[in-house]
Amino acid sequence: MIDNPFYSHEFHGDYDLISIGELGLEEGGAIPDCQLAVATFGTLNEAKDNAILIPTWYSGTHQIWRDVYIGPDHALNPEKYFIVSVNQIGSGLSTSPHNADEANASIAMSKFPHVTIGDNVVAQERLLREHFGIDRLALVVGGSMGAQQTYEWAVRFPDKVLRAAPIAGTAQNTPGDYLIAEAMREATVSDPGWNGGEYSSNADVLGGLTRQAHIWAVVGFSTEFWKQEVWRALEFDSKEAFLAGFLEPYFTAMDPNDLLTQSWAWQRGDVARHTGGDLAAALGRITAKMFVMPIDEDQLFPVRDCKPEQQLVPGSELRVINDVLGHLGLFGVAPTYMPQIDQHLGELLATEV
Numbered sequence: 001m002i003d004n005p006f007y008s009h010e011f012h013g014d015y016d017l018i019s020i021g022e023l024g025l026e027e028g029g030a031i032p033d034c035q036l037a038v039a040t041f042g043t044l045n046e047a048k049d050n051a052i053l054i055p056t057w058y059s060g061t062h063q064i065w066r067d068v069y070i071g072p073d074h075a076l077n078p079e080k081y082f083i084v085s086v087n088q089i090g091s092g093l094s095t096s097p098h099n100a101d102e103a104n105a106s107i108a109m110s111k112f113p114h115v116t117i118g119d120n121v122v123a124q125e126r127l128l129r130e131h132f133g134i135d136r137l138a139l140v141v142g143g144s145m146g147a148q149q150t151y152e153w154a155v156r157f158p159d160k161v162l163r164a165a166p167i168a169g170t171a172q173n174t175p176g177d178y179l180i181a182e183a184m185r186e187a188t189v190s191d192p193g194w195n196g197g198e199y200s201s202n203a204d205v206l207g208g209l210t211r212q213a214h215i216w217a218v219v220g221f222s223t224e225f226w227k228q229e230v231w232r233a234l235e236f237d238s239k240e241a242f243l244a245g246f247l248e249p250y251f252t253a254m255d256p257n258d259l260l261t262q263s264w265a266w267q268r269g270d271v272a273r274h275t276g277g278d279l280a281a282a283l284g285r286i287t288a289k290m291f292v293m294p295i296d297e298d299q300l301f302p303v304r305d306c307k308p309e310q311q312l313v314p315g316s317e318l319r320v321i322n323d324v325l326g327h328l329g330l331f332g333v334a335p336t337y338m339p340q341i342d343q344h345l346g347e348l349l350a351t352e353v
Helices: 062-069 102-107 117-132 145-156 175-188 202-219 223-227 230-234 239-252 256-267 271-275 279-283 303-310 326-331 337-350
Strands: 016-019 035-041 051-055 082-086 139-143 163-167 289-292
Touching (some): 035 117, 051 145, 062 326, 117 256, 145 279, 163 337, 202 239, 289 303, 289 337
Parallel strands (some): 051 082, 051 139
Antiparallel strands (some): 016 035
16 A cells, blocks of 8 residues: 555545445456545435435546535535535545555555446445435436446436436547557556556656656647647646646646556446447436537547437437537636536436436
8 A cells, every 4th residue: 555645635625435345346356345435515305316426537536526516606506406426446535556455455556456437336326325325316427437437327227317417428438539548558657667556656657647647638638729828828838837737747646556447447438238239229228318518629538429329318418518628628627618517417407307
């Protein structure tokens, strides 16, 4: 176990670690004591029908949702809803390679098992049902890998999801997106000091994490972001300063094994595995009212990949978010981003189901 101060309450604010016991895994093996890092906002009503679930994305935690998406002035209003954000396994806050304790010593570091999108959703369902007594969700909403989990929820547990909003993500990962994630994985382990997770500190792999940050600069932001020098609005005086002052510090603070755990799951997100590879049949299972919300300048999950999936979901709607930042518009930096999100989520939550 390596202590990393980034994964702490100091950086991420309040959350609870809740054990759901042993979690059997789709790819075999188990996490003996699966602990989920859970942040809640608002109050669960007596009928327990005002719950909203937010899964997290690659490298992200509940923090960004708390700081940007949740509040009395937003559609995700904690004065009206009980909002539960569950940090995915491998996030660094929930059970992850770098923080496996004695109860999980057999799976620490490079021995950490493969965890799928489905494993995360099964863990979340158990948490909601056994810890909170929640059997149905008013809404599941997530971005990127959180969108993958949103689709998984709607397909795997259709009777438990009334509404769903996958933002900037797909139900079935594309070959191109798989390769982008693979390039990030290769960058992460590219330093000579890397030895399959047996390193003495994050300093041994800072170069690899820096290279991953540079890949995100290319695919996470749109070409228009760079052409229009949008980074100037973020108070940087050059693209090099933006890389050094924004993206590099973000990724080099993280544990590489945690990121590798998440990216492996990201690459294999595919609800069609429930129906023998038939994506139409899988998405046809969805009974939730769904708004599919791609970002127009997203290079990872472009509209052209999201729209055909949306057309396979009964009664769904395509709601395109306009944001020059591209995929990393998810951070809510552009002043025009959250008004669009709030409008669409507000309309979705107002829909009778």
